[in-house]
Amino acid sequence: MSGENLIPCYAAMYSRLRYVAQRHGYCLAVHGTMTRDFDLIAVPWVEDASPEDVLVKALIEESHGFTAPHDVNPTKKPHGRLAYSIMLGGGPYLDLSITPRIKV
Helix, strand or coil, X not given: CCHHHHHHHHHHHHHHHHHHHHHCCEEEEEECCCCCCEEEEEXXXXXXXXXXXXXXXXXXXXXXXEECHHHCCCEECHXXXXXXXXXXXXXXXEEEEECCCCCC
């Protein structure tokens, strides 16, 4: 499936994924072109936001995706972000970055 054909699919998924993230105390934002992968950023929005792994499992369940065997552990990114690749099958995937929860 070409990148341009993925945009409507990713856009349709966003509403459901955003709702799941919100239930777990995160704001979910889109960045990038959505032509190859679906770049998402999850930002903890409430004090008692779910742990990152709980959010990832919920998003995997909602998207019917899976993590690649080599991607079970997240990739550490600048400023404490954790990055996950959630495969959707046949090439498309969610590129999810989660900003860290900080106790104040």
